[in-house]
Amino acid sequence: xxxxxxxxxxxxxxxxxxxxxxxxxxxxxxxxxxxxxxxxxxxxxxxxxxxxxxxxxxxxxxxxxxxxxxxxxxxxxxxxxxxxxxxxxxxxxxxxxxxxxxxxxxxxxxxxxxxxxxxxxxxxxxxxxxxxxxxxxxxxxxxxxxxxxxxxxxxxxxxxxxxxxxxxxxxxxxxxxxxxxxxxxxxxxxxxxxxxxxxxxxxxxxxxxxxxxxxxxxxxxxxxxxxxxxxxxxxxxxxxxxxxxxxx
Amino acid sequence: xxxxxxxxxxxxxxxxxxxxxxxxxxxxxxxxxxxxxxxxxxxxxxxxxxxxxxxxxxxxxxxxxxxxxxxxxxxxxxxxxxxxxxxxxxxxxxxxxxxxxxxxxxxxxxxxxxxxxxxxxxxxxxxxxxxxxxxxxxxxxxxxxxxxxxxxxxxxxxxxxxxxxxxxxxxxxxxxxxxxxxxxxxxxxxxxxxxxx
Numbered sequence: 001x002x003x004x005x006x007x008x009x010x011x012x013x014x015x016x017x018x019x020x021x022x023x024x025x026x027x028x029x030x031x032x033x034x035x036x037x038x039x040x041x042x043x044x045x046x047x048x049x050x051x052x053x054x055x056x057x058x059x060x061x062x063x064x065x066x067x068x069x070x071x072x073x074x075x076x077x078x079x080x081x082x083x084x085x086x087x088x089x090x091x092x093x094x095x096x097x098x099x100x101x102x103x104x105x106x107x108x109x110x111x112x113x114x115x116x117x118x119x120x121x122x123x124x125x126x127x128x129x130x131x132x133x134x135x136x137x138x139x140x141x142x143x144x145x146x147x148x149x150x151x152x153x154x155x156x157x158x159x160x161x162x163x164x165x166x167x168x169x170x171x172x173x174x175x176x177x178x179x180x181x182x183x184x185x186x187x188x189x190x191x192x193x194x195x196x197x198x199x200x201x202x203x204x205x206x207x208x209x210x211x212x213x214x215x216x217x218x219x220x221x222x223x224x225x226x227x228x229x230x231x232x233x234x235x236x237x238x239x240x241x242x243x244x245x246x247x248x
Numbered sequence: 249x250x251x252x253x254x255x256x257x258x259x260x261x262x263x264x265x266x267x268x269x270x271x272x273x274x275x276x277x278x279x280x281x282x283x284x285x286x287x288x289x290x291x292x293x294x295x296x297x298x299x300x301x302x303x304x305x306x307x308x309x310x311x312x313x314x315x316x317x318x319x320x321x322x323x324x325x326x327x328x329x330x331x332x333x334x335x336x337x338x339x340x341x342x343x344x345x346x347x348x349x350x351x352x353x354x355x356x357x358x359x360x361x362x363x364x365x366x367x368x369x370x371x372x373x374x375x376x377x378x379x380x381x382x383x384x385x386x387x388x389x390x391x392x393x394x395x396x397x398x399x400x401x402x403x404x405x406x407x408x409x410x411x412x413x414x415x416x417x418x419x420x421x422x423x424x425x426x427x428x429x430x431x432x433x434x435x436x437x438x439x440x441x442x443x444x445x
Contacts, residue, residue: 001425
């Protein structure tokens, strides 16, 4: 259905896939304008599902989803004007759909936000019984560049960790030492707060997490047990623009 | 002061006043056929029908009376209802026709899809235009009631309406052959939003 024109389209409901879908073969040279869609699907599900190779123009497209920011499954190869907006809450002004041009103000702000030297943080909560000698991932693997670990802050709940001898955090870096933080499990009982500098067993500041690597928590001697929790917050500084990492 | 006149047999070739078309869709050299299920004299069989006073009973029959690429127009009267109960139950298979639905809101000429989830209207000829149509779902989980397989199909000012406890899976499906599809002003109206479309 190449060369289609869809204007003045309005639709709302609980759509399991999308309200406007291009799912079988990419549509070429499509023209969307004055589109008002609201998908109440709680998953959430985007308003428009587009083939990644679809081409054309979109103007005044408005997509309200139940949550998140995936207003369209893919911006594809369409050009989206500045009046294409996505929404995930009542009363909000909208979030631009489409990749911001690098020369635009928004594009420049986006570039500044992830440039080398900026900070990114990751948080992960572990239940004591999940902290094993074999290890449990705190983060996924990093990408797009190295990250300097500036600090790690740990806070336990009213129960905290139990059993095991030491609680450690290590990387799977190719170079350098693996374990850069270690504290006794006994010191991570109820309502304790520790940081990278206070590790009584191991405390190495200034560790670089190599790109493509991750952080792992372990216990020594025995697996930890119990339902207590430890919140782990890691502060990274990007050493390359766009370097990123997320919790496991 | 206004002057009015009624021509109950319609204008078979359209009508203009001072070269201005009185009804936009009548600005055509083709045939003009009326369809009106609410008219007690409506019939799909007798010759000489298709006028305002002696309309056809179904759009399907009127399409069969049209000539391809002749600029023919079918006018669907306000309040007309037509039901599609099976796959290919209605075929828009004459190229170049325009189907104009009269009326406003729920009083518009209406096509209802029901009985089978595969009930559909196939658009199999090129350059077909529907103006102001109202489509309704009479059954849950219709899979492709408006099935567009030909080029340059156009809907201007249409609505699709689900009923209570009815959630249409896909109300309009366009094949790769449906190049140049145009929807100008089309609204999907969910029913009670109790399920997933």
